Amino acid sequence: MAHAPVLEAIDQTQIRRRPPLDVLYEWVTTVDHKKLGLMYIGYALLFLVIAGFEAVLMRIQLAVPNNHFVSPQVFNRLFTMHGTTMIFFVAMPVMFGFGNYLVPLMIGARDMAFPRLNAFSFWISAFGGLLMYFSYLGGDGLYGMGSAPDVGWFAYAPLTAKVFSPGHSTDYWTLAVLLSGVGSTGTALNIVTTVLSMRCRGMKLSRLPLFVWLMMVASGIVFVAVSPLTAAQIMLILDRYLGAHFFDTQAGGSAVLWMHFFWIFGHPEVYILVLPAFGFVNEIIPVFSRKAVFGYPAMVAASVGIGFISLSVWAHHMFTVGMGAAGNTFFVFSTMVISVPTGIKIFNWLATLWGGKIIFKVPMMFCIAFLFQFLVAGLTGIMLSAAPFNWQLSASYFVVAHFHYVIVGAIITSLFGAFYYWYPKMTGRMMSETLGKWHFWLFIIGFHLTFDFMHVPGLLGMPRRIYTYEAGRGWEGWNLIVGIGALFQTAGTLIFVYNLVRSYYRGEVAGHDPWDAWTLEWATPSPPPSYNFAVEPTVRSGRPLWDLKHPEDLDENYE
Amino acid sequence: MYNSTRLAILGVAHSPTSIFDPAATPARSAFGLSMLVLSVTLAIFLTVGGMLLYAVIRFRQRPTDSDREPAQIYGSNQIELSWTVIPILIVVMLFLSTTRVILDTQAAPKPSDALNVTVIGHQFWWEYRYPKLGVVTANELHVPISDPAKPTPTYLALSSADTDHSFWVPRLAGKTDLIPNRLNTMWIDPQSPGLYLGQCAQYCGTQHAKMLLRVYAQSPEDFAAWIKQQQRPAEPDLSGNAAAAEGQTVFMHSACINCHTVAGTVATGRFGPDLTHLASRDTIASGPVQNTAENLRQWIADPNSMKPGVLMPSMHLNDHDLDVITAYLTTLH
Structure with a gap:
């Protein structure tokens, strides 16, 4: 109670309306982890809509055989921009956004350790994304060649060499990824x-x-995984402009070297994105099952284990490059082994649900969908890890379906759950449950129409990255269903965006702790004041708010 | 059992490029492994998915529930140990089965009478060279069928002239990449005659989509006859065909010869496909276009109209030259 006058004073200062320029100045110059987190999230949402639109254009082109909706050049740019945007300018920033916002609140800190580095990282990543999209205007350069990059999101050498990619489109890609890596x-x-x-x-x-x-753990992987990618971008720039020959096969360079650099980043990247998604699920499932998470130490051990093993699996993206039996066997083993800690996580989530009292609010619905979809994604991952099966499946639509199952089915799905769960904390308002259920069902139905059926053309020999295909290969009906699913997902996502905006103005007032949750971020007002906690909290267990609410059954007794 | 599964899958999804319809040993062993992996993953899916479904229905909140929180359970070493050990055992089993198939395919001894073919990927077409037989062709690979009792597999040595490509004919074998400055190998042994389709599986540039693969598996006699025909230089009899004779002259005096070879003539370019026996092929443009006189004429007039982004330029020939060059090329059997 001693702090009540302090809090009241804060509330009054927040109500005052200020001129828009002041507000803009405050957001541009801020070093507050919450504002930076929100900017990361907003920026990622903007790019999500752009890259989602690119996906819809591709699905229209592929819905029927021999379609002329877009030219091959435009299609190749679309899949390059879609992939690069979704990974570097949607998935990574949105995870860092939630991390930025929540980590200090959850550990009872007032800000990040390096607030100004935080602002620098955000702005440099943001400029990376803008730079890449500027390529649509600037990529023509002096040569009049190309506009946006068209080398694919993993930009295999030597397609990126000057001779195969004249003009500046590849330079925009390289520099954008480089900046994003620094951030x-x-x-x-x-x-x-x-x-x-x-x-x-x-x-x-x-x-x-x-x-x-x-x-x-995800941040730890970033150190090891992103550095080789950033180094490889510099090598590529040297190749393109200073006559180096790292990847220039015509001068004795190695195309396979680029693949190694890319995938030693590329595969851990999947875990950089999916571990925070696991984090969302780990917070939401216990609260909506009304039970403590099952097997906390095993969950931590599995996460750290995944972090280390994830660094040793990259060449399973390269089973078809002719590694030889020994190399293939090693990467089959390391890839299959990672399913063990991942399995532990799934079982522990199941056990958390078991015997609980499951409340089907929208965040929990997304988490249940995550569990189901991540299970399927993991199982198709096991199929892909069996190298001889992989020789058939790799670079086919089966792989595209598999990794979209991971990225959309697991990561984006849990992310939607996270939005519904933490939006009240971030804005002080609840998101609409009704709109949320519309969003959920449209998106999940669309997801399954698209990505369940996308496996089939891959099994029937359809390679990825083709702008069209001839009739009679048995692919046409499947691709039509996939396209229809994309429209459902678009509708769901638009409802979500509408819900975000509408709830900000008209949502029910949330209060500190609308979900009856147990972690520290719910102990402070919604939205939290800039200093987060008026007094540094002291905790005695992993669930401090449980202890406050249940003095008769303290968590600390079970540690 | 594998056969009935195969037929069931083919009933639902029929395709000339289905990986579930193997016609050669590497594709068949991958198929066998895929059936094992599919049944294991299906069993896991049914078990875990079923438990998930049960938990979600059984433990949902009901209006009659009391306000009390459910019992808090923090973990159980025995249960957690069991769901660590069982997956490890499954992994070991899958790993050993996979290793066996890897060794069967990648470390199989090469029979002495295997046929060697060098495959070179180009933007956006395939070059096939039969080094011991002195045959060079493009886009349509001919191989003999292989009798399991006396195998005559075809060994492909794969490389690329420009960017990465990948050789994928799903009914014959999994894919192997063609990478510049690197030599990869794979083998196929189709066991019944026929045409096997596929296409480039590694993004290689603008026209990656129309870089199709056609593998003609032939009986030993047919294959020997084909080789014999391909070994002859093109010496068409043009005496009764004034248009073709004129076409030959135009061809040999235009830029065509910088990129194309017609064996036995001054045309020795290697940037584009070898045309020595062009008329013996079913398709042009690396697969997507039937090899008819009209298509050929349109292709020469403006390759971009059929395959936008193709590296062959339009030579801006007049109608007469187009007619006679087409007439000449259709004589190259």
Whole structure:
């Protein structure tokens, strides 16, 4: 009660309306982790809509055989921009956005360890995305060649060499990815440092909310995985402009070297994105099952285990490059092994549901869909890890279906859950449940129409990245269903965006703790004041708010 | 059982490029492995998915529930150990089965009478060279069928002249990449005659989509006859065919010869497909276009109209030259 006057004073200062220019100035110059987190999220949402639109154009082109909706050149740019945007300018920023916003709140800190590095990382990543889209205007350059990059999101050498990619489109791609890499590394450094050094009293590592653990492991992977990619971009620039021959096969360079650099980034990247998604699920499932997470130590161990093993699996993207039996066998093994800690996670989530009292609010609905879809994605992953099966499946639409199952079915689905769950904290308003259910059903039906049926043409020999195909290969009906699903997903996503905007003005007022949750972010007002906590909290268990609500059954007794 | 599964799959989804309709040993062993992996993953899916479904229905909140929180259970070492050990055992089993198929395919001894073919990927077509037989052709690969009792597989040595490509004929074998400055190998042994389709499976540039593969598996006699015909230089009898004779002159005096070879003539270019026996092929443009006189004429007039982004330029020939060059090319049997 001693702090009540302080809080009231804060509330009054927040009500005052200020001129728009002041507001803009405040957001551009801010070093507040919450504002930066929201900017990351907003920026990612903008690119999600753009890259989603690109996907819809591609699905229209592929819905029927021999279609002339877009030219091959335009199609190749679309899939390059779609992939690069979704990975570097949607998935990574949105995860860092949630990490930025939530990690300090969850560990009872007032900000990140390096607030100015935080702002720098955001702005440099943001400029990367703008630079890549500027290629539509600037890529023509002096040569009049191309506009946006068309080398595919993994930009295999030597297609990126000057001789095969004249003009500047590839340069835009390289520099955009380079900038994004710098930003990601900065944020990852910040998150690891924050978790290790900014925890409130009593917040031992063994009491960290699992989301924080997973953000820390994901950030740790960023150090190891993003650096080779950034280095490879510099080597590519040297190749293109200073006559180096790292990847220039005509001068004795190696195309396979680029593949190694790319995938030692590319595969851990999947875990950089999916570990925070696991984090969302780890926070949401217990609250809506009304039970503590099952097997916390095993969950942490599995996460750290995935972090390490993920660094040893990259060449399963390269089973077809002629590695030889020994290399193939090693990567089959490491890839199959990673399914063990991943399986532990799924079982522990199941056990958390078991015996609980499951409340089907929208965040939980998305998490249940995540569980089901991630299970399928993991199982198709096991199929792909069996190298001889992979020789058939790799670079086919089966792979496209598999990794979209991971990225859309697991990562984006849990992310939607996270939006519904933490939106009240971020804005002080609840999102509409009715619109949320429309969003959920349209999106999930669309997802399954698209990505369940996308496996089939892959099994029937359809390679990815083709702008058209002839009739009679048995692919046409499947691709039509896939296209129809894309429209459902678009409708769902538009309802979601509408819900975000509408709820900001008309949503029900949320209060501190609308979900009756247990982690520290729910102990502070919604939205939290800039200093987060008026007084540094002290915790005695992994679920401090449980302890407050259930003094008769303290969590700390079970540690 | 594999056969009945195969037929069931083919009933639902029929395609000339289905991986579930193998016609050669590498594709068949991948298929066998895929059936094992599919049944294991299906069993896991049914078990875990069923438990998930049960939990979601059984433990949902009901209006009659009391306000009390359910019992808090923090974990159980025995249960967690069991769902660590069982997956490890499944992984070991799958790993060993996979390794066996890898070795069967990649470390299989090469029979002495295997046929060697060098495959070179180009933007956006395939070059096939039979080094011991002195045959060079493009886009349509001819191989003999292989009798399992006395195997005569075809060994492909794969490389690329420009960017990465990938050789994928799903009914014969999984894919192997063609990478510049690197030599990869794979083998196929189709066991019944026929045409096997596929296409480039590694994005290689603008016209990646129309870089189709056609593999003609022939009986030993047919294959020997084909080789014999391909070994002859093109010496068409043009005496009774004034248009073709004129076409030959125009062809040999235009830029065509910088990129194309017609064996036995001054045309020795290697940037584009070898045309020595062009008229013996079923398709042009690397697969997507039937090899008819009209199509050929349109192709020469403006390749971009049929395959936008193709590297062959339009030579801006007049109608008469187009007619006579087409007439000449259709004589190259």
